[in-house]
Amino acid sequence: MSYPERKRKRSRWSKPHSTQNPSPSLPDDVLLSIFARVSRLYYPTLSHVSESFRSLLASPELYKARSLSGNTEICLYVCLRCSTGYRWFSLSRKPDQTLTYEERKSSGYALARVPIPGGSPNVRSSSLVAVGSDIYNICGSINKASSSSSVSILDCQSHTWREAPSLPVELSSISASVRDGNQGGHGYSDSRKNSFKVFAYNSKEGRWDHLVGLGAGSFMLPDSYCVIDNVSYSVSDGMFRWYDTEVRRWKDLRGLFQLPKFSAGACVILADYGGKMAVLWDQLPYHHGFHKTIQCAVIALERRTSFVFREKSCQIWGKVEWVDDLLTVPTSYDLVKVLVATI
Numbered sequence: 001m002s003y004p005e006r007k008r009k010r011s012r013w014s015k016p017h018s019t020q021n022p023s024p025s026l027p028d029d030v031l032l033s034i035f036a037r038v039s040r041l042y043y044p045t046l047s048h049v050s051e052s053f054r055s056l057l058a059s060p061e062l063y064k065a066r067s068l069s070g071n072t073e074i075c076l077y078v079c080l081r082c083s084t085g086y087r088w089f090s091l092s093r094k095p096d097q098t099l100t101y102e103e104r105k106s107s108g109y110a111l112a113r114v115p116i117p118g119g120s121p122n123v124r125s126s127s128l129v130a131v132g133s134d135i136y137n138i139c140g141s142i143n144k145a146s147s148s149s150s151v152s153i154l155d156c157q158s159h160t161w162r163e164a165p166s167l168p169v170e171l172s173s174i175s176a177s178v179r180d181g182n183q184g185g186h187g188y189s190d191s192r193k194n195s196f197k198v199f200a201y202n203s204k205e206g207r208w209d210h211l212v213g214l215g216a217g218s219f220m221l222p223d224s225y226c227v228i229d230n231v232s233y234s235v236s237d238g239m240f241r242w243y244d245t246e247v248r249r250w251k252d253l254r255g256l257f258q259l260p261k262f263s264a265g266a267c268v269i270l271a272d273y274g275g276k277m278a279v280l281w282d283q284l285p286y287h288h289g290f291h292k293t294i295q296c297a298v299i300a301l302e303r304r305t306s307f308v309f310r311e312k313s314c315q316i317w318g319k320v321e322w323v324d325d326l327l328t329v330p331t332s333y334d335l336v337k338v339l340v341a342t343i
Contacts (some may be wrong), residue, residue: 031053031056033065035057035062036069037069073342074341075091075156075342076090077090079338082329082332088116089114091109091111094110107322120154123337128336128339129339130341133155135339139151149166151163156343224269228272234270238262241253244314254315255318259279259323260295264284269335271338271340275301277299278338295326296326299320300318300319304317
């Protein structure tokens with residue numbers, strides 16, 4: 001009879017999978033060598049394995065090992081404002097799990113909470129800038145009308161804040177940025193003239209260049225602007241543009257067919273993500289609700305040159321590599337800043 005055979009098959013399929021803990025007996029130097037070869041996108045998941053893993057992942061020795069092996073990478077950070085202060089998140093890979101058909105179409109990315117001892121100081125969007133593995137908070141007063149000279153630094157390796165030397169003078173308006181490795185500024189507003197002007201620092205010629213075409217009633221807003229490979233980009237009302245310095249005018253960024261439509265009133269922020277454009281926005285619910293999603297798209301950029309009636313014409317095309325929901329938060333949360341550090 002076939003009954004014993006069926007029983008044998010059933011017992012084979014019902015055999016539980018063995019679960020083994022990551023080898024806790026490995027020496028720390030061996031674990032550090034392994035972690036140094038793993039992308040930081042997986043660090044948030046690894047930190048939940050054990051307290052010792054979490055300690056090693058935050059140790060200076062790990063980043064020395066990463067530097068020696070040449071395994072540095074860019075890391076995307078997001079700052080959100082809530083009723084109790086500011087919360088920081090980093091782009092990470094989702095843990096392996098059994099996925100449904102719809103979930104298999106996900107990019108596999110998510111925003112993981114960054115644990116910061118003591119919390120975050122007051123910041124504002126225009127006061128934050130990333131330089132190397134540090135995020136600088138320059139004159140980050142909570143009140144935009146007040147003056148400040150304070151400077152603090154978030155170490156993206158240890159995720160701790162430290163104080164830096166203050167500026168010699170207090171500033172009531174600051175727009176921190178980096179261009180070609182040099183700190184610059186953009187988005188300065190002259191309230192008396194009710195105008196908005198944008199400047200970019202030309203490090204080769206040692207001068208500030210005024211980006212023409214941006215004044216009163218302009219589409220460009222702080223943080224809806226970024227510079228990638230010396231090209232300025234901006235977005236307003238769902239329209240992406242880039243500034244052509246040869247003809248001194250703004251042109252449409254083409255090819256963004258897969259990019260979803262932003263909800264009305266959405267906060268859209270652009271960032272240079274290793275030569276690609278990272279676009280983050282808060283997608284409001286279509287019906288009344290208490291939560292919204294933080295969404296992200298990564299866009300590859302390509303410059304194309306053609307000749308029309310013997311005249312040279314340059315266009316930049318974008319290709320959406322992936323777009324996904326990264327985080328669900330209460331509608332009271334505000335998207336403050338998106339920064340990219342090199343770690």
